[in-house]
Amino acid sequence: MDFDLGEQATDLRIQLRALIAAHIDDDFLGAFTDDPADLDVAQTFCRTLADAGLLTIAWPVEYGGGGGSVWDQTVVREEMWAHHEPRGAQYMGLNWVGPAIMAHGTEEQKRRHLPPIAAGRVIWCQGFSEPEAGSDLASLRTRAEPDGDSWRITGQKIWTSYASMAQWCIIAARVGSGTRHEGITMFLVAMDAPGITVRPIRSMLGPHHLNEVFFDEMSTGADAVLGQVGGGWSVIRTALAHERVGIARYARCERLLSELGRAMAPHWSELPPSLHTAWARALVQVRVARLLAYRTVHAQSAGEVPDVAASTARIAVTQCDQSVAEVLFAALDDECLEAGSTAPLHGAVEDHWRYAQAATVASGTIEVQRMIVAKALLAGARS
Amino acid sequence: MNPDLPEEAVALRASADAAFAALGSVDAARRAEEDPGVRSGEVLSTLRELGLDDLDPRLDAITLAAAAALCEAAGRVALPSPVAAMLVRDQQGRPTAVVPDRTSRVDHGDLLPEWRVGTLDGRGGVAVAGGIRLGTRLGPFVTDLELTDDLVAPPLSDVLLQLTLTCWTVLGTVDRAVELAVDHVAGRVQFGKPLSAFQSVQFQLADAAVAVAGLRELAAFTLWRLDVAGADARADVLALRLHALEVARSVLRTCQQLHGAAGVCDEYDISVLTRMVQPALRLPCGVERAASALVAAIDADGFDGLFLHGTAGR
Numbered sequence: 001m002d003f004d005l006g007e008q009a010t011d012l013r014i015q016l017r018a019l020i021a022a023h024i025d026d027d028f029l030g031a032f033t034d035d036p037a038d039l040d041v042a043q044t045f046c047r048t049l050a051d052a053g054l055l056t057i058a059w060p061v062e063y064g065g066g067g068g069s070v071w072d073q074t075v076v077r078e079e080m081w082a083h084h085e086p087r088g089a090q091y092m093g094l095n096w097v098g099p100a101i102m103a104h105g106t107e108e109q110k111r112r113h114l115p116p117i118a119a120g121r122v123i124w125c126q127g128f129s130e131p132e133a134g135s136d137l138a139s140l141r142t143r144a145e146p147d148g149d150s151w152r153i154t155g156q157k158i159w160t161s162y163a164s165m166a167q168w169c170i171i172a173a174r175v176g177s178g179t180r181h182e183g184i185t186m187f188l189v190a191m192d193a194p195g196i197t198v199r200p201i202r203s204m205l206g207p208h209h210l211n212e213v214f215f216d217e218m219s220t221g222a223d224a225v226l227g228q229v230g231g232g233w234s235v236i237r238t239a240l241a242h243e244r245v246g247i248a249r250y251a252r253c254e255r256l257l258s259e260l261g262r263a264m265a266p267h268w269s270e271l272p273p274s275l276h277t278a279w280a281r282a283l284v285q286v287r288v289a290r291l292l293a294y295r296t297v298h299a300q301s302a303g304e305v306p307d308v309a310a311s312t313a314r315i316a317v318t319q320c321d322q323s324v325a326e327v328l329f330a331a332l333d334d335e336c337l338e339a340g341s342t343a344p345l346h347g348a349v350e351d352h353w354r355y356a357q358a359a360t361v362a363s364g365t366i367e368v369q370r371m372i373v374a375k376a377l378l379a380g381a382r383s
Numbered sequence: 384m385n386p387d388l389p390e391e392a393v394a395l396r397a398s399a400d401a402a403f404a405a406l407g408s409v410d411a412a413r414r415a416e417e418d419p420g421v422r423s424g425e426v427l428s429t430l431r432e433l434g435l436d437d438l439d440p441r442l443d444a445i446t447l448a449a450a451a452a453l454c455e456a457a458g459r460v461a462l463p464s465p466v467a468a469m470l471v472r473d474q475q476g477r478p479t480a481v482v483p484d485r486t487s488r489v490d491h492g493d494l495l496p497e498w499r500v501g502t503l504d505g506r507g508g509v510a511v512a513g514g515i516r517l518g519t520r521l522g523p524f525v526t527d528l529e530l531t532d533d534l535v536a537p538p539l540s541d542v543l544l545q546l547t548l549t550c551w552t553v554l555g556t557v558d559r560a561v562e563l564a565v566d567h568v569a570g571r572v573q574f575g576k577p578l579s580a581f582q583s584v585q586f587q588l589a590d591a592a593v594a595v596a597g598l599r600e601l602a603a604f605t606l607w608r609l610d611v612a613g614a615d616a617r618a619d620v621l622a623l624r625l626h627a628l629e630v631a632r633s634v635l636r637t638c639q640q641l642h643g644a645a646g647v648c649d650e651y652d653i654s655v656l657t658r659m660v661q662p663a664l665r666l667p668c669g670v671e672r673a674a675s676a677l678v679a680a681i682d683a684d685g686f687d688g689l690f691l692h693g694t695a696g697r
Contacts, residue, residue: 001448002385003607071384078689251689258690277674281629283686284601284622284677290689291386291600292593298386315593367586374585377561377592381569381579 003294009075016054016079023048024086027346031088032208039165039208042088046120049087056094056118063102063110064118070301074248074294082251084348089162089208093117093124096239097170101188104227104235109188113168125191127157127171127213128236134159135368137172137236138180142215144173144187149222153187153195153215163198163211166191170239171215172232184232187224195219204354249317249359250289253324256345256352257282260331263345275331282320282327289313289320308376311369318359318366325349325356386603392448395433399456402429408460409652412659415463416523419516422463422494430464440470440544444610447544451551451606458555461659463524465491467548471541473499477509479537479545480528481667490662492516492526499537500528503667503676507536521661540613543620547605549663550627554595554602556660557634561591563653564638567645578641587641591634598630608687618680619687625677628670631660 023045031042049055058073059065066072077095080087087094098117101109116122133140142155153173163169169189176183189196195218201210227235257279261268292313299306328349329336335343339350360366388396403411406429415421433453440450450470457466468478468489477499480489487500487510494512501507510528517525565588568578578584601623608619635657639646642653649655668676686692 001388001444001603001607003604005384082689254688255690258688258692261693273675273678276678277671280622280674280677280681281625283681283688283692284626287604287622287686287688288597288601288626291604292597294384295386295596295600298384312593312596315589316597370586370589371582373589373592377565377588378569378579378585380565382566 003291005071005075009071012054012057012072012075013079015052016076019048019052019054020079020083020086024083027341028084028086029347029351030084030206031086032206034207039088042086042090043120045086046088046090050118050120055087055090055120056098059094059098059118060102063098063114070297074297078248078251081248082255084252084351087120089123089125089165090117090120092126092162093122097124097126097168100170100186100235100239101226103238104186104231106223108223109226113188122168123162123166125160125163125166125169125213126239127160127163127169129159130156131158135365138184138233140172140174140184142171142173144175144185146175147219151187151220151222151224153189153218153220155215157213157215158211159201160198160211160213161209163191163213164200164208169213170226172236175229178230181233183230184236185229186226186232186235187220188226189218189220189224193218193220205358206354247317247363248290248293249321249356250286250293252352253320254283254286254290256328256348257286257324259345260328260349264331271331275327278327278330282324285316285320285323289317292316308373311372314364315366315369315373321352321356321359325353329353386600388448388452388603389445391445392452395449396452396456399433399453400459402433403456403460403462405429406460406462409655412461412463412655413649419493419524422491422524426462426464430466430469435466435469438470439472440548441540444607447606447610450548451602454548454551455555455558458552458660459559461556461656463491463659465489465494467545467552468498469495470548471537471545473537473541479541480510481542481545481549482507482528483667487528487530488666489526489528490522490666491524492528493524498528499541500530501537501542503542505536505539506534508532508534521658523659525662525666538614539617540609543609543614543616546620546624547602547609550598550605550623551602553627553631553660553663554598556656557591557595557598557631560635560638560653560656561588561595563651563656564588564591564641567642567653571643584641587637591637594630594634598627601626615684618677618684618693621673621677621680622686625670625673628664628673631664632670635660 031039053066057066057068061067098114101113128137130140144151144153169191171187171189172184173187174183175185195216197214199212203210296306296309296313299309332344332349340347343350411426438450440447454467468480471479477497478495480498480500482500482502484502492512493516498510500510509531511531512526513529514527568584571578605619605623608616638653639657642651645651647654681693
């Protein structure tokens with residue numbers, strides 16, 4: 001029993017914090033704000049990380065990565081999210097589009113797509129959810145029809161993050177007349193292809209996060225299929241497994257709880273005792289969420305596919321995100337509605353609260369996670 | 384990084400589970416309520432056969448984990464015995480109890496002649512069993528001890544160790560409570576189908592299981608912190624205590640509710656588990672006082688994590 005991530009992890013954390021301190025302003029709140037300059041900051045920082053060999057530290061060496069452990073990956077995830085994800089949209093390509101291409105792609109697809117991701121020069125989006133297929137992803141209706149040697153894709157995707165800026169999209173479409181998982185096929189499509197229309201959706205999160213994407217007989221070559229025709233569900237499963245541990249929300253929660261006292265000084269000590277205990281409880285909740293995430297990573301490092309542990313961690317982490325948001329708001333009181341660099345903590349608390357509202361929905365709702373946990377529990381029932 | 388308990392601890396837990404099952408599991412607690420002598424008889428003998436007297440959790444990390452695992456097994460059956468207190472003995476073999484500020488109120492305080500008692504703020508001494516058992520439904524074996532003139536308090540590290548091991552007992556109880564609830568809803572048919580077919584029931588179970596899983600990780604983490612930081616792990620131990628109390632409150636409530644009326648009937652284990660764990664949840668202090676103590680400890684000592692916390696910040 002040892003909860004020390006080790007010297008290598010500590011060194012990596014120090015290195016990442018030094019890079020962030022050198023390249024990212026204190027009041028940076030992520031790439032997707034009302035200030036388009038923040039996008040450029042993120043794009044530049046990705047190349048900085050790539051030059052330092054840190055962007056793909058967890059990728060296998062054969063694909064230009066650092067061959068790092070899942071624990072290295074964990075430290076990167078924590079530090080990036082704690083500092084408002086200065087990789088911007090590119091985390092998606094790094095965390096699972098790249099690995100999915102490694103696992104299911106042809107040599108040509110790997111040669112074409114992996115180097116730009118590793119260099120920090122490409123943004124990917126994912127076309128999974130549809131108006132009629134949210135949590136029930138297997139009911140998706142977007143169709144891919146064979147057209148000689150190529151395919152024509154028609155349908156609508158929704159909630160597609162970064163679609164307005166992405167160069168590529170990994171999209172799930174149905175081939176043939178199958179139902180549910182049958183026929184689902186993954187395609188890698190260029191977002192500038194004719195037949196694709198992106199329509200932004202206004203949200204409380206800020207720009208670029210949510211879009212509708214329409215495919216109108218969009219033509220793509222046979223080489224766009226990732227994996228087997230009809231074999232898309234296993235690609236999706238790979239992707240979701242990565243995504244469920246993908247965001248270290250607890251790390252930002254802990255950073256904000258840490259900074260709150262300093263930011264509010266000297267008034268911090270004058271707060272009602274109930275706010276102090278709420279703050280301490282939040283710190284405990286953050287620790288528990290982190291430890292549950294580590295349990296999943298530990299299982300991954302042993303080569304397991306920890307579906308139930310991942311869902312357990314996700315429930316804890318996303319709920320932690322929301323309750324910490326409330327504690328922070330309660331402490332700031334009337335100042336909590338202020339936003340931007342003149343607000344308390346440079347607006348980070350206000351930003352966090354808005355993002356936290358989507359935590360229990362994004363990349364798999366908390367209800368779906370509960371179903372997974374309950375199913376496993378009941379499988380062991382004695383009655 | 385390895386969050387798993389060492390093999391030795393897992394093995395001891397399995398042996399203890401088997402030995403406590405041989406005692407009749409929760410029936411041992413039912414028998415002890417009828418005849419308190421059961422505790423000093425068959426229950427204590429069973430603990431001795433499991434190696435209670437040779438287990439010193441202060442020895443090393445493995446023995447510490449083994450002690451925790453024994454407490455967990457005891458909690459799973461509401462074993463009528465102050466296992467955590469007996470594991471933290473002084474040189475004279477006296478068990479260590481952490482007591483409230485006002486009274487030396489101790490679960491199973493009547494079971495042993497002399498105790499070493501300490502408060503969270505460092506007072507204490509040697510106490511003897513003088514008073515009578517409360518004998519109530521929620522504290523059948525709770526006894527008020529009398530302090531003697533020996534006022535040397537136990538070291539803080541022992542106080543923290545006892546609190547931590549008690550949390551492992553609570554962990555055992557809530558873990559078992561979820562199992563009982565799962566079995567009950569899978570077997571109980573209403574509206575023509577098992578209760579487990581209702582999603583509202585499934586979601587309650589899932590939330591309870593997530594809470595217990597989190598408590599388990601925190602309990603293991605706290606053992607590690609105790610091992611590497613000793614008395615400096617005060618905030619960590621208080622964090623575990625606070626969390627254990629909150630998890631117990633919500634998980635036991637859910638599991639009782641899912642049992643319906645059976646949840647408050649003593650022929651069902653969930654009712655006995657819920658009653659027998661109350662002294663551990665209320666002594667030496669309940670949830671709000673634990674939270675206040677945690678605030679003070681973080682302020683003074685910091686709180687281990689990814690960022691600095693408290694004025695001392697660590």
